[in-house]
Amino acid sequence: MKPLLEVRALTIDVPKGEGWMRVVDGVDFSIGAGERVALVGESGSGKSMTARALMRLDDALRIGGAIRFAGEEVLGCTEAEMRALRGSGIGMVFQDPMASLDPFMRVGDQVAEVLRIRGVGRAEAHARAVAILAELGVRDAASRSGAYPHEFSGGMRQRVVLAMALVAGPKLLVADEPTTALDARIQQQVLDLIDDAAADRGLGVLLITHNLGIVAGFADRVLVMYSGRIVEEGPVEQIFAAPAHPYTRGLIAAVPRADMRVDRLPPIDGAPPSPARRPSGCAFHPRCPVRLPVCVMTAPQLRPSGGGSVACHLAAAEEAMA
Ligand SMILES: Nc1ncnc2c1ncn2[C@@H]1O[C@H](COP(=O)(O)OP(=O)(O)OP(=O)(O)O)[C@@H](O)[C@H]1O
Ligand code: SF4
Ligand SMILES: [Mg+2]
Structure with a gap:
């Protein structure tokens, strides 16, 4: 069966000075009809940019690759076709409802x-x-x-x-941090509402969040984004039980627990890089506790692993030895 949404080799450049700066760098994923996919990653990883590209909300961006929705090439749509797609094809909820x-x-x-x-x-x-x-x-x-x-x-x-x-009866709901601005109790209510509304309508959902804690009970599949790329992708059980990428492991270790009073811990030492200063090789290498010499030079490719995929030299080496 054809997926509802298919994103291939998506690149997004934003204008910078005389030229362009790449903020999303070759992202692939798909969402089946009725499937729940969570896109997670720290601030600045390119989650919102990816979502906004699906709806072509920003004229100033340069978008490359392919975005197919219900078999139609979104990047080839006229503005009139886009207006029809927004709302009746893809519905979107943004982080700040007031805006x-x-x-x-x-x-x-x-x-x-x-x-x-x-x-x-x-x-x-x-x-x-x-x-x-x-x-x-x-x-x-x-x-x-x-x-x-x-x-x-x-x-x-x-x-x-x-x-x-x-x-307007969309087939896909894109919810970009729909609960971030709300307190914990209301967050759960809004998530439950999205859950029920999507189930009743058989909607596909792309839930964007930096909070892995809310993903477990909601999503079928998880995409982990770092510095403009998908670094790991897989079924939600696998991501939580056996995360393969050191970054995913760090995110999971930082999931706030109900018995702690802090609701946001820094997931991993250090901060994510700005797209203007993306490190060489694996962009995560300056923060990676298990990096190898090769990581500094060569960017790892996303390759199949278990029921998902991972982009990490160490994970690939471990798999080869297993
Ligand atoms: N209009 C813009 N012009 C230039 N750069 C931008 C613009 N919007 C976002 N960026 C940059 O693109 C990168 C990705 O931003 P994006 O908003 O997609 O991140 P995000 O993963 O949604 O983060 P957050 O969790 O903070 O919402 C960031 O480095 C950001 O600074
Ligand atoms: S490729 Fe290397 S630096 Fe990147 S996450 Fe894997 S081990 Fe760490
Ligand atoms: Mg965002």
């Missing part, structure tokens, strides 16, 4: 607007907006749909944003 909402527009109208621009009549659009807000747990949705965003709590705003992403 996605118009402060001067009633929330019900904002959800209805997604349908109105697709030619749905006013009354029907409004009725469907109220119905989806109610489904997503907005109590008294009929009257609350007349409120403005500032009258809603953070968790409630995220429900409105989720309603906007889902109301």
